[in-house]
Amino acid sequence: MPTIITVNGERRSLDADPETPLLWVLRDELELTGTKFGCGIAQCGACTVHVKGEPQRSCQITLKDAAGLEITTIEGLSGKVAEAVRKAWASLDVVQCGYCQSGQVMAAVALLQAKPKPTDADIDTAFDGNICRCNTYTRIRAGVHAGSKMLGG
């Protein structure tokens, strides 16, 4: 029986094994490859999506569990906060290899939505689950603060 999930506002019907992690459903079935694989065990945050605006690790949600959830991926991210974060990321040239950055941007948007004026400690907490092997942490931090400023924070 197909599983129905809602991704970026669209209802999608999927025949994949219901135990398949959402990560691979997004990437392989829906070709939404902006969501990245980094570890598969909830350690790196490269696979971060939003479920009702909350950052979640898509490698840890099965297709079965995703049924009925409203999922937003980096491709579907929109709104004022997302725009501010993208602007901040571009103006500070946060990215290096870029592979972790979908996850970082998802984490940044979720943080600023929940806390428009995050402190450095808030940033530490929000981002400690998002590994960047290029160690762009300095600029991610600056990017979050810059995004916050743009939003009037």
Place this chain on the structure above:
Amino acid sequence: MSNSDLTRIFAISTPGDGAAVETSSATSRRTFIKISGAGLVLGLMPLPEVAGLGGAAEAAATSLAPNPFLVIAPDDTVTVIIKHLDKGQGAATGLASLAAEELDADWSQIRTVFAPADATKYKNLEFGVQGVGGSNGLSNSYSQYREAGATARAMLVSAAASAWKVPAAEITVKAGKLAHSSGKSASFGEMAQAAAIVAVPKSVKLKDAKDFVFIGKSFPRVDSVAKSNGTAKYTIDQQMDGMLVAVIARPPKFGATVKSVDASATEKIAGVVRVITIPQGVAVLAKSTWPAIKGREALKIVWDESKAETRGTAEIFAEYRAALDKPGLPVRAEGDAAAAMAKAAKVVSVDFEFPYLAHATMEPMNAVVRFNGTKAEIWTGSQLQTVDQGVAAAILGIKPENVSLTTLWAGGSFGRRAVPDAHFVAEACMIAKAYGQPVPIKTIWTREDDIKGGYYRPAYLHRIKAGLDAAGKIIAWRHVIVGQSIIAGTPFEAMAVKDGIDLSSVEGANNLPYAIPNFKLELTTTKIGVPVLWWRSVGSTHTAHATEHMIDILAREAGRDPLMFRMDLLAKHPRHAEALKLAAFKAGWDAPLPAGRFRGMALHESFKSYVAQVAEISLKDGGGFKVERVVCAVDCGIAVNPDVVVAQMEGGIGYGLGAAMKGAITLKGGAVEQSNFDDYEVLRMSEMPRIEVHIVPSTAPPQASGSPVHRRSCRPSPTRFWPRRAFERLRCR
């Protein structure tokens, strides 16, 4: 595959004679001549066939492509063809800016695409093959890409001069616009078609440094937007019709081989298509990634471990310790270290252990291969394109020119993707060949494959014994290094192994800048069945740490300030001294610290760049410490894009710090004990120090590590004032 095979492959695919090359490629490529009709194309080279150069063939008749490095299209875009992999170091931005500089383009009209594998056009001018390493991406291309831009500019100017009937010398070019005082003006796009029929100038004049508008300035990266909205495509993102995904069950110990496989449970999993045994292990091919991973878990494999490496970390270091007492190969010797040591007022001897380290690139290794029996297409984040192409050809039994290789954005490398045996492309080719059908197959590594898969920074043991005279001056230095060679047995051996000494094992120790009258450095190279590889800054990852740590210990023993202790020994090394002074000044070396904070410094030269750092740490409640602040000064020659240099220094400091404080690969009975980021820990946000980077002004050409490709490990980071606990922890690492 043997070394001589590889050497042969190199020879075949890197003809040195440019003219001969053009002739042969003209037969196999759609050339500009064919498209636009002979007679119009004096001196034009074939339009580069580049993936992502949308509509290149159609646009060709009206585009200017005077060399393999750029295409100016009628829509006013300037596409710069990037010959090196961009794995985050900013190669695309850096190379594009060199061409844009001499072209006087507007930055907004610049696009980039990666060049196909073709060493005849895109070889690294320092290596002779296409590829990048030793942070030389920018330095080897510095003139080449500037000349490419200058050539196109001259042709545009010449075309405008003819069209406007004015002397070429009166035409100005600025921000992508040609203009004349008569009021005439044109964009590059408008003039491209006319310029395409102008003879390519034999030589061009390059700008004076004072006229630079891009070089030395900070301008935006070309990849920021695509990498923050999820649209940048990496190898793992390739999705093609009929594509299969493969994962490989790899041996639990290095060197083990498959004895027998029971794939019955695997074959029952929906989506699994085929199970194939290759020399690297057992590949599970499936219609998508998850069934491939599940299928691999369901395999029952009996491994033959008779030839496997079975030593563990403890045994390996026990052997290394025993080797310390035997004489090694002499690397550098001045004066008489033994005699001076005997006369020293104080002798200090310290051993430094360094573990194996995984690169743990954020995107694990992968490659897509489609092979139809006579031709192959490969998509991967290739760092040594010529090697990958040659190895693929040898495995598939076709000529290298029948292997088209498309380089994609890579999710990090730190050296990991520059593999002399091209192993991750090789295994993907073996799978494609065995599968026998012309469908694209994406072979991917999971994180467990990556952490357990070898190609590590080798483990090393150092012993440094030094003697101080009564005045606290270093009069003797004996340094012994024990560890595996990265380069012996690879095609790079002739380049980097001299008289049995792998220069990458000793770099950073053999060029120690300090004036020490009696100096001896020895190397003992070991043979361990663990595959090893260069890891960001290579030899300096361990030599810098050992030597700088030792200098700090000696400064303390001599009762001297570590800054002045170093400065006194640097009279002959002004670039080192300048970097050190700048870091110390910017850090406020003399300023008192708040209670609980400690400060230390380190200095090192790597890939001809000079880096000094001052770090501040604080003690954590319950033990341990945190690096709070790092002030870094770097002299890398001209910083082509200073902001990219700063980013590379920030990244390098974090990468090195993570390794120094957290990550270590250990083996037990030959099996790797770590498997993912839960037990191979890396630096995270809350552990990243505040970093300030200061660039030493320079007009020297960008050095080997020149800007975008700059990388440095912070391993040598400060120790002098660190409390003993911290100090011990670093030392025993």
